[in-house]
Amino acid sequence: MIGRCPFAMARYKVWAAVILLIVSVCFLARLAFVRPELPAFGRQLWVVYFGSGEDAYLVPEPRVGPPAVEGRLEALVQGPRSQHLNPVLPPGTKVISYQIEGNLIIVNFNSALVENHPGGSASELITVYGLVNTLTEDPSLDFVQILVEGRRIMTIAGHVDVSQPLRRDESLIGAR
């Protein structure tokens, strides 16, 4: 009898371990695969800036969901959902990579940003500050440095100096 005791204990332990394993696998699987989404009421709203129809202002377009830098960049690349708004990035523009250093974000674009840019100071300002204002909506980011294929550039279309990190510009935001 005394000899069997440790064996019985061990069997009990094995079963406990197996059950624990099954429970934890189920739990992990649930974490990994099932994503319960909350209704929109409790969700965050964030905005992307696009160009207005005629007067070349920046207009915030709302997005629902948790804001993230990659989401903001992707929204800029995809362009506006509203037909009344204009994209701020020229066609074919892609974000190669980005880097965050404190309150500065460095965004590396492909050359379409410059090559496909239509030019004109009105549209250049919309491009630069549509990007800068959208990214600096993130409260932890204050400055944006634009790179093209890893290179610091002087200007996108000849007017706005983008060689240095840029600050947010509220004066271009309007909804009239």
Place this chain on the structure above:
Amino acid sequence: MGNRGLRFFFALSVLTIVLLSAGVGCDAAFRFYIGDQEVDLVESLVVNGNILIPVSVFEQYMGAEVETNLESGELTISFPMFTLTGQAGSNRVLVNGEEQIMGAAPQVSRNGDIMVPLRFIVDLLGLRLNFDTKQAILYIVLTEEMADWIASRRESGRVGIQLPDFLEPDFSDLPETPVLNEIVFMGGPRSRVFVDVKGFSVYHSFLLTNPDRMVIDLADVELKGPIPTQEINDSIVKRIRGDRFDERTVRIVFELNRATDYQISQWPDGGLEVEFNYQMSGIGYYRDDQQNPRIWFEANEQPTFRVQLLPSPMRLVLDFQYTTLLSGAREILVSDPPLRSIRVSQNTPSVTRIVLDLDSPMIPVNVEEVNGRYEIILFEGTEEEYQRKLAQEAEQQVLQEQPVDFTPLVPADREIDDSLPLAHRIIVVDPGHGGSDPGTIGTFLGVFEKDIVLPISLELGRLLEENGATVIYTRGADYYVSHFDRAPIANAVNAEVLISIHANSYEGTTAKGVETLYNPLYLENFRFAQAIQNELINHIGAVNRGVRPRTDLNVLNNANMPAALVEVGFVSHPEEEAMLNDPEYQKRIAEGLLMGILTFFRNYR
């Protein structure tokens, strides 16, 4: 109930955005509160003991209806208890149609606002204006009634940044119960799908395997009709089907080639946008012909990656966003200093991570598509070292190029009549762009900006010389001069003014008119820009888009004299492009610019 709740949520979120963005630079020596809300006073003035503040404050912080016209100086402020109309420069105003005298006249500010006497408006509102001299806080004491009214304006979205009508979802149209209209496959590298739901629903989404599929369950949604099964068969999605799952649930099933993570974002009216991850596989390393280290990978599209260079042990971490690694985690030993090994793994369901173990820093600088695969070009060194190397290369190139002769051509023997209005004035005329830089290109005739602004500039130069000025061009013909080198030219010849002539462009075909940009650092720049803008508009009758203060323009920033950049019209507008291309119109623009310069010298010199 949903309606009100949503509207409030919307207004609140917009307000949060406003609050986040407020609190930037305040020049005022005091802090200003309306009730318990601090106001970010961009500018303030004191005239005859009256504090003047931007009229937009009443709109942004108190919900008033404000209309201003910067050209005529007219302004209207409407509160429920009164409507005030006035005019910059005059202290006589109409309050509900009756004339009253203010302590000081409103004035147009340099930031494009109209400054109005604060106390006068506060008195009209029947409120008190207090000043806490110890803490230097100026504040308007709100009555309960006023505070409620401001709150109601806030709720209706009237306070703060306004979303234009076309963006504000029409919640009155949303049905009581959300309705699923249809499922639209939009495609693209991430197999985008739009689930057209009108109204907000609670939804759950999850992945199932054997067979691999992604499921969205929508709770309490009505079906408009049966959901047809869609055969997709692209690289990610095989088939999309949907049906009522039980009494409360509608289930949408995306049959997948392979389980992969996805993102769902909800549109403000309730619609769901589904996107699957980019698919990434295969990874390798080599040095190219120039001995640049390169990492290659295969993917259905180039994903964006986040770069982090981390110390001890030194490693470069590249996080590919929204990417599924198909080929499984692996480690490649490289031993090609400074690179020791490369590890690739699925870091989170939506991020594929490549880690480079290093002995010294390395950064990615570019991505090239070569033979259907993507190659990340690496630089051995830090970001700073890379930018320095590029700067050195650029300098080398400049040294090799023929230097442009900037020596001004001043006709020494020219006799100038001292009675001429611009006698002995040195004026630099800067035609925008040039040479390899065409500037913007007309949408319909394909006119180059550089070819429009050059004849205007030359004609302006001729007219200026007729009036006695000595004119120096930053470019007198069609060749390239960097915009950064233009103000230095004007500085070198001690010019009295610099005028830069450009043509504009904007998305679409409706934007048109003239605008003049200036650096607001000096009042003279504003005066110069204003003179040019007004005279040009008067002379050619184009749409007046006003003067714009900008601190970021490379042509104007380093000029030591009054400088302005005038955009004489839009080549993206079909009629304006044709006009700008017409030599007669170009001549009239030059005349208008001359008048602007004459006005400036007459009034301020």
